[in-house]
Amino acid sequence: MGFETRIKPISYLKANSAEVIRELNEGAPPLIITQNGEAKAVLQDAASYYQMQETMALLKILAMTRENIAAGKVHPVEGIMEKITGKRPPDA
Numbered sequence: 001m002g003f004e005t006r007i008k009p010i011s012y013l014k015a016n017s018a019e020v021i022r023e024l025n026e027g028a029p030p031l032i033i034t035q036n037g038e039a040k041a042v043l044q045d046a047a048s049y050y051q052m053q054e055t056m057a058l059l060k061i062l063a064m065t066r067e068n069i070a071a072g073k074v075h076p077v078e079g080i081m082e083k084i085t086g087k088r089p090p091d092a
Contacts, residue, residue, distance in 0.1 A: 007032045007039070 006029050013033055030044040068074050
C-alpha cells in the first residue's frame with residue numbers, strides 16, 4: 001500500500017474521524033490530509049509520533065557530537081580522573 005492511498009481530503013476526515021483514529025491505532029500508516037488540493041497535515045498514532053520524536057532527538061545528539069569531534073572539542077577519557085581529583089589511580 002503506497003502513500004497515494006493514504007491521501008484524503010479534509011472532508012473525508014470530518015466524516016470518518018473515528019474510523020481514521022481506529023485505523024491509525026491499529027497500525028495503519030500515517031494519513032495525509034489535503035485542503036483545496038494541497039497537503040496540509042499528517043495524522044499518525046501517538047505511539048509512532050513519540051517514537052519519531054525520540055529518534056529525532058537521538059539524531060540531533062549524534063549530529064552535535066559529530067560537530068564537536070570535527071571542531072576538536074572532544075578529548076579522550078584516559079586521564080580524566082587525574083584531572084578531576086588531582087590523584088593518580090592505584091596501579092591495577
